[in-house]
Amino acid sequence: MTDAPRLEPHADELGTDELLKLYSLMVRTRQLDVAAIAWQRQGILPGYAPELGQEAAQVGSAYALDFARDFAFPTYREMGVALAAGVDMVEYMSTHKASWHGGLWNPAETHVAPIQAVVAGSVLHAVGWAHGQTVDGTGNVALTYFGDGASSQGDVHEAMNFASVYKAPVVFFTQNNGWAISVPTERQVAGGSVAARGAGYAIPSIQVDGNDVVAVVRAVRAAVEHGRAGNGPAMVEAMTYRRGPHSTSDDPGRYRSLDDERRDGGEDPLNRLEATLREAGALDDATVADISEQAGEFVEQVRLGVDALDARPGTEMFDFVFQEPTEALAAQAANWREESEHV
């Protein structure tokens, strides 16, 4: 057996302008995330899966992609990814508004796949998409998101094996946030880490501090470059912490204490980046206030949009099942219209 190949972080440091951009995206993500929990409490959203504490991992990984050509495959907890990718956040939040399961944005245009409710469900899709890029010779890269819990799914292992066999340009990006609902990583992941599994499939891997956005960007940039160059898949495990509940229906008090959270959560990724920028003289109180205010205005616009979202017309239940609807389905739709809309 050969030694586990290690993915080395990208050599380029990030410039101050890039760090400020990342900071701004992370602030927006944080404010929208906190707001979304409030909206759930206010009855605007039926439910929400907070990403609190994962801003660096989500924004940093998305920032390292070129969404004009690359494709991201999120789960149901990648709000910061969608935001950094430029997805309309009202259309994104529509999934939590119970408007449409996959979300209302156009994945074909934005290159952000629909919300995926099945844990590890889309990891293989990333491999197929990436293999298609290889055959077409595009140099485009797929990035698939999955958590420490999802890493237990067989599909992740099939995906890693397929990707390595075909040298598909896929970035396997794990956010190890310590918890799969109530089950901690040590009871979830055998073999030391998710990244360690890369060795079994000859996939260069790296484990990074997922609360350090610079480390995340440099690791994912290296992984993307690896794929673009035709060298196949790479894996990045971002060690972070789910500071909030699994979802707004969850009660973490049943499986961890506030002391646990304070001890294990580490330093807030947003505070860390802010401190770095202040030390570099790139950020002062006025700029922080300015960015925060802009984020607040952005969140308010999203709130107005989400609040204004009407239920989708019932005909859409039928419209999107097939590209070419069947007569039987058309008959069901007609019957539904007659009985529910009295037309």
Next chain:
Amino acid sequence: MENTVVEMSMQKALNRGLDELLTEDPRSMIFGEDVGGLGGVFRITDGLQAKHGSTRVYDTPLAESGILGMSIGLAMAGWHPIPEVQFDGFAYPAINQIVCQLGRMNYRSRGTLPMPVTLRVPSFGGIRAPEMHTESLESLFAHVPGLKVVSPSTPHQAYHLLKKSVLMPDPVMFMEPKSRYWQKGEVDTENPGDLEGSVIAREGRHLTLIAWGAMVARCLQVAELAEEDGISIEVLDLRWLKPIDAAGLAASVSKTKRAVVVHEGPRTAGLGAEVAQLVSESCFGVLKAPVERVTGFDVPYPSGDLEDEYIPNIDRILFGIQRVLEYRRG
């Protein structure tokens, strides 16, 4: 006028259809277990990798969820995947990708990510195969929103329905009756005929036998035997198992006023129940007897020694016909 009718086996018809698809549709792509150099365990893809290259026809690792999941991603990237699961029962490990992903991606994405995937599934029994090599998945597949399901019964249909399925923008479960792979029949390559809905395989007056896949040939045998006793049997080949041709069923049974549906899969919640209900809805007023079902039993598919007891055989189909013909109200 050039004669375009050629005698060939279903295996050859499928092979030729795939060969032409690869030539005519540059975005088509065939992959699965052993479909490359070996040409598949049933040789359906024989010679295709040599002719079209290993980017268009290639082997996958031995993992069906991977095969189906990859198909979805390839479809998102603009390809027309034609994956194969080697045997029907091997679709079970991929059921999450089939049910939760393939059947729903067009819906989930509001029509922006179409899934033009044709999954080839060597299907049904009759070949003395090991366990999980002889399953009938049509009622499972037909129950899943977003999937279309078809099963050819002849080489001609296999050739044309496969080509049609691959060019459709929706996912198609293409169920090949493996016990019929080596039976020859006439294929008219230029004149497909109507490929929508069901087809009357034999006309008759007294009763309609409804079947698909390998059971069509068996029902035709039964019809010949019944003819000797003066019973005129119509055999309706359902072909499309989703959507089911309700109008075709209605037309035939309105005429014969009696129906028996025959399938290999287990009886409870089998597709025969759906067929019987559709016939009841359209023909209740003229039916001379309840629609009879002759099916597999609610048991795991048995070993080869017992499979002739399990699959509807000629005697059991004749008994079913007899029950319908002798039915008296009250």
